[in-house]
Amino acid sequence: MADARSSNGKSILVIGGGVAGLTTAIEAAEAGCQVILVEKSPFLGGRAVSFSLYFPKLCPPTCGFEINFRRIKNNPRITVLTQAELTSLTGAAGDYEATVKVAPRFVSEACTLCGDCAKACPVERPDDFNFGESKTKAAYLPHNMTYPAAYVIDRSVCPAGCKACVEACPYGAIDLNQGAQQKTFHVAAVVVATGWAPYDASKISNLGFGRFPNVVTNVMLERMAAVNGPTGGKILRPSDGKEPASIAFVQCAGSRDENHLPYCSSVCCSASLKHSTYIRSLYPDAQVTIFYIDVRTPGLLEDFRAKVATNGHLKLVKGKVGKIGEDPQTHDLWVTVEDVLAGRKTTQRFSLVVLATGMVPQTEGLPQGLPRDEFGFVTDGAPGFIGAGCVKRPEDVASSVRDATGAALKALQSAVRSAHHG
Ligand SMILES: Cc1cc2nc3c(=O)[nH]c(=O)nc-3n(C[C@H](O)[C@H](O)[C@H](O)COP(=O)(O)OP(=O)(O)OC[C@H]3O[C@@H](n4cnc5c(N)ncnc54)[C@H](O)[C@@H]3O)c2cc1C
Numbered sequence: 327m328a329d330a331r332s333s334n335g336k337s338i339l340v341i342g343g344g345v346a347g348l349t350t351a352i353e354a355a356e357a358g359c360q361v362i363l364v365e366k367s368p369f370l371g372g373r374a375v376s377f378s379l380y381f382p383k384l385c386p387p388t389c390g391f392e393i394n395f396r397r398i399k400n401n402p403r404i405t406v407l408t409q410a411e412l413t414s415l416t417g418a419a420g421d422y423e424a425t426v427k428v429a430p431r432f433v434s435e436a437c438t439l440c441g442d443c444a445k446a447c448p449v450e451r452p453d454d455f456n457f458g459e460s461k462t463k464a465a466y467l468p469h470n471m472t473y474p475a476a477y478v479i480d481r482s483v484c485p486a487g488c489k490a491c492v493e494a495c496p497y498g499a500i501d502l503n504q505g506a507q508q509k510t511f512h513v514a515a516v517v518v519a520t521g522w523a524p525y526d527a528s529k530i531s532n533l534g535f536g537r538f539p540n541v542v543t544n545v546m547l548e549r550m551a552a553v554n555g556p557t558g559g560k561i562l563r564p565s566d567g568k569e570p571a572s573i574a575f576v577q578c579a580g581s582r583d584e585n586h587l588p589y590c591s592s593v594c595c596s597a598s599l600k601h602s603t604y605i606r607s608l609y610p611d612a613q614v615t616i617f618y619i620d621v622r623t624p625g626l627l628e629d630f631r632a633k634v635a636t637n638g639h640l641k642l643v644k645g646k647v648g649k650i651g652e653d654p655q656t657h658d659l660w661v662t663v664e665d666v667l668a669g670r671k672t673t674q675r676f677s678l679v680v681l682a683t684g685m686v687p688q689t690e691g692l693p694q695g696l697p698r699d700e701f702g703f704v705t706d707g708a709p710g711f712i713g714a715g716c717v718k719r720p721e722d723v724a725s726s727v728r729d730a731t732g733a734a735l736k737a738l739q740s741a742v743r744s745a746h747h748g
Pocket of ligand 1 (some may be wrong): 341342343344345346347364365366367370371372373374377379380381382410411412519520521522523544545548593594597600683684685688689690691692714715716717721722723724726
């Protein structure tokens with residue numbers, strides 16, 4: 327059983343390795359605390375590593391993440407467990423026993439990212455990082471910024487008896503017999519930083535997602551715009567692979583709606599404004615229309631809105647979209663909206679529609695009894711549990727980082743307190 331004590335107290339457990347969990351882990355470890363960082367996917371970074379660029383600076387995610395990955399790599403106080411999930415938590419604040427199940431990666435640290443395993447691999451699987459819009463081999467690198475930097479084998483799709491990747495690997499880094507591991511830790515506090523998932527757009531039946539190929543979501547658009555994405559950085563119509571001439575963004579798709587998500591996800595307006603800059607740089611003459619209820623760009627993001635809105639090809643129309651239909655011949659979309667300022671209902675034709683769907687807290691697999699608000703977001707209040715980032719409320723990266731830094735301080739206090747008490 328691991329019980330690595332810090333110089334100033336017990337360890338802390340951080341669940342979720344997105345920008346919030348990474349921040350808490352790094353800040354707490356750099357202050358002298360032992361940290362166990364548990365991430366369920368094969369890589370750290372969470373949703374933000376999948377973005378093409380970040381608002382408001384419009385820089386690529388490599389900017390911040392490279393530095394953070396280096397800080398983690400150089401800090402012996404952080405134990406990183408990927409493909410890992412908490413399976414049980416017993417005890418009380420200051421003295422928890424946490425059991426974590428770590429699924430096998432089948433590839434060791436000897437991996438040099440040469441890619442020979444993927445070249446030799448005979449089978450493909452849908453690439454969940456690209457929302458199934460492309461495929462990877464069963465031996466795959468989730469994305470080009472993957473940390474820990476090693477390939478992964480998806481054994482669920484491997485043909486029986488196949489050893490092609492093992493034979494192709496020049497470094498002996500692949501062991502297909504690896505099994506799952508169970509690890510137990512004593513920790514003083516648990517930081518929950520499990521983030522968000524996009525709202526399921528197929529539930530918004532009037533907006534046509536899943537029925538009309540050229541209706542996509544904001545997170546899918548992020549992947550299209552990314553150079554390492556399914557279309558190599560080009561925003562293309564899924565129906566025919568053509569460049570779109572006119573694009574509509576539907577704000578609050580399912581948000582601020584009692585039938586779906588009653589709350590505002592706070593970042594979707596800034597995200598769509600950012601997306602309009604992607605389109606502008608790819609296709610300077612394309613017409614972009616953002617249909618909104620209110621443009622919510624709080625604080626410093628007002629400057630970002632003002633800067634982006636100067637683009638002559640961008641139209642902002644106040645009105646909630648009621649319906650999307652499709653021309654079955656061309657797969658163009660008909661968008662019907664009540665134009666509030668013009669005082670009339672209009673139906674306009676677009677070649678691509680992007681639904682700005684909101685954020686849903688990810689709380690699956692978390693300990694029972696964790697306090698939540700009426701929408702499922704984790705709230706503070708249970709001793710020994712500290713929330714950080716978007717699992718607490720929808721917010722941007724800068725706010726998640728600030729929140730997670732505060733969470734690190736609270737976790738450190740628990741660790742120090744527990745050391746004084748035993
Ligand atoms: C379309 C869109 C575009 C955006 N663009 C921007 C932008 O340009 N700039 C900006 O500042 N913000 C942007 N945001 C907001 C940004 O995505 C969030 O601020 C950020 O992802 C919050 O990080 P997080 O760590 O809280 O959550 P996440 O990024 O969701 O990370 C959570 C991590 O926890 C892991 N996890 C989940 N459950 C478990 C579990 N049970 N056990 C272990 N691990 C688990 C997940 O795999 C994930 O790695 C955008 C949001 C949207 C919707």
